[in-house]
Amino acid sequence: MDKRPNILQTSQLSVSVPSRTLVRDVTVGITENQVFGLIGPSGAGKSTVLRALNRMTDLVPGLKVTGDVQLHGRSIFAPGTDANALRAKVGMLFQQPVVFPASIVDNVLFGARRLQSLSKSVQAELAESALQEAALWSEVKDRLKAPAAKLSVGQQQRLCLARALATKPEVILMDEPTSALDPRSTEAIEALIKRLKSRHTIVLVTHNLRQARNVGDQLAFIGVRDGVGQLLCEGTVESVLNRTDVAEVDEYVCCQ
Amino acid sequence: MRKFLDAVTALIAFACALLALALLGGLVYVIVQKGGPAISWGFFTEQIRLVGAAGGIFWNLIGTLILLLTAFLASAPIAIALALMERVWLKSETSRSILRTGLYAINGVPSIVFGIFGFIVLVQWCGWGKSWLAGGLILAMVILPTVTVALMERLKAIPAKYVEAAAGLGLSRSQIIWAVLLRQSWGGLITGSLLGLARAAGEVAPIMFTATIFAGAAMPHAIKESPVLSLPYHIFILAQDSFDPGVGSKLWGSALVLLGLVFSLSLAALPTRLRIHEEAHHG
Ligand SMILES: Nc1ncnc2c1ncn2[C@@H]1O[C@H](COP(=O)(O)OP(=O)(O)OP(=O)(O)O)[C@@H](O)[C@H]1O
Numbered sequence A: 001m002d003k004r005p006n007i008l009q010t011s012q013l014s015v016s017v018p019s020r021t022l023v024r025d026v027t028v029g030i031t032e033n034q035v036f037g038l039i040g041p042s043g044a045g046k047s048t049v050l051r052a053l054n055r056m057t058d059l060v061p062g063l064k065v066t067g068d069v070q071l072h073g074r075s076i077f078a079p080g081t082d083a084n085a086l087r088a089k090v091g092m093l094f095q096q097p098v099v100f101p102a103s104i105v106d107n108v109l110f111g112a113r114r115l116q117s118l119s120k121s122v123q124a125e126l127a128e129s130a131l132q133e134a135a136l137w138s139e140v141k142d143r144l145k146a147p148a149a150k151l152s153v154g155q156q157q158r159l160c161l162a163r164a165l166a167t168k169p170e171v172i173l174m175d176e177p178t179s180a181l182d183p184r185s186t187e188a189i190e191a192l193i194k195r196l197k198s199r200h201t202i203v204l205v206t207h208n209l210r211q212a213r214n215v216g217d218q219l220a221f222i223g224v225r226d227g228v229g230q231l232l233c234e235g236t237v238e239s240v241l242n243r244t245d246v247a248e249v250d251e252y253v254c255c256q
Numbered sequence B: 001m002r003k004f005l006d007a008v009t010a011l012i013a014f015a016c017a018l019l020a021l022a023l024l025g026g027l028v029y030v031i032v033q034k035g036g037p038a039i040s041w042g043f044f045t046e047q048i049r050l051v052g053a054a055g056g057i058f059w060n061l062i063g064t065l066i067l068l069l070t071a072f073l074a075s076a077p078i079a080i081a082l083a084l085m086e087r088v089w090l091k092s093e094t095s096r097s098i099l100r101t102g103l104y105a106i107n108g109v110p111s112i113v114f115g116i117f118g119f120i121v122l123v124q125w126c127g128w129g130k131s132w133l134a135g136g137l138i139l140a141m142v143i144l145p146t147v148t149v150a151l152m153e154r155l156k157a158i159p160a161k162y163v164e165a166a167a168g169l170g171l172s173r174s175q176i177i178w179a180v181l182l183r184q185s186w187g188g189l190i191t192g193s194l195l196g197l198a199r200a201a202g203e204v205a206p207i208m209f210t211a212t213i214f215a216g217a218a219m220p221h222a223i224k225e226s227p228v229l230s231l232p233y234h235i236f237i238l239a240q241d242s243f244d245p246g247v248g249s250k251l252w253g254s255a256l257v258l259l260g261l262v263f264s265l266s267l268a269a270l271p272t273r274l275r276i277h278e279e280a281h282h283g
């Protein structure tokens, strides 16, 4: 087993709304510089768990999170924790790329330049390095001032990645980042994920087993039991996908 | 049968639209025909002489613009605050609908009531006398619902995904307000203000007791006892005196200028309105 410390550790993480519990008692450790995959049937609560990891759940009225999430051994729910600073450190990539109605470069710097004051030259360097890291630089370097909405969806998703990278996150949460993309853009993002993990930790929700096998190091399966989402098994990708003894996993894997 | 009904409905709708256009066209035609001869360069640049029978409407135009600008500047921050309150802070549907109902109630208040209110509170109680600021503030109250509701609609049209994405980057609530909500909704503020001002520009009741006199005022230099001239009040006074043919042409000329001002305000609101629709369709 890997000896590196867990950068993220959840313990008995549960999320509920007043009428019911959405996910219950999720305890997983996520190792630094790995791609941690989350799979499971639709509606099981993968996105919900993912969003609890950087307290995006705070933004939904009525959502209650219990249990704990620790980043570098410190609870992210501890009083005095700055949820905004946490979200800059634990960035997020959504299913649909969300580009702001602004230029490409303004999009890249959208968060970074508001979180700290940067001189013009530092901004330009940061924009370039973030776009490089997201493998978009060569495609957009001649039209940084062009509206970001003009980019293809695949490019927009990499732009969103660059935007998150510009805030220097340690962890990037990705919620089905390629499900809106064509196969080539998907390939590009997957290649990127593999590269990014040398400097970042990635938590990836995916419905695509091929993708999980391709980029994942560890995998957790969240399934529904008794009407509540739960962690049913975890481990290396192959070990989880071969758990035919867990009925939900078996069903999920063979129906793909 | 269905086709027939469709055709009849379309026909009626078409006829109504045509009627509305004809009314508008007739109105414009009459005013242009009667007021056109009075329009000249001097009409805009000279001040009133001979109790309105001669000279121009320079200070009336300036006075009306001062009132409108004041109304815009005073209503904009309040409208922004109210609209943000609805979008960001009010959590329950009840409190939101209370706010909205309040706005519609203000919108329904007859403008003469605003005029009296301004007269009692600002002119008498605050001791301002007739003042451009009193008139501007009262007009701000008149247009506040229009501006606020337009801004609210625009804020509501901002997809939640933008707020979510900004929060995901680590922006604080106030940063999200500036960088996302206000950035993407200022068009609504402009549109709402222009439409509200187009309405307010012609109102006499809110300003006749609070801000405007018929003659003898120029640029105001203070707040107290600093009235302005204005177009609608000018028209109001001249209309009571229009048997004199000299006054008559000036009256129609002033009406034409006021109409032009109102139309330009509405037209200026058009581009942002069109763009809003475009974004709504493509966003
Ligand atoms: N704010 C909320 N209020 C009530 N129920 C919610 C809320 N958010 C999510 N849910 C419910 O929680 C469950 C889990 O949702 P979640 O989006 O996490 O599932 P998921 O595993 O990501 O599914 P998918 O694969 O379709 O994205 C769903 O049944 C959903 O309806």
Ligand SMILES: [Mg+2]
Binding pocket: A046, A047, A048, A175
């Ligand atoms: Mg999901």
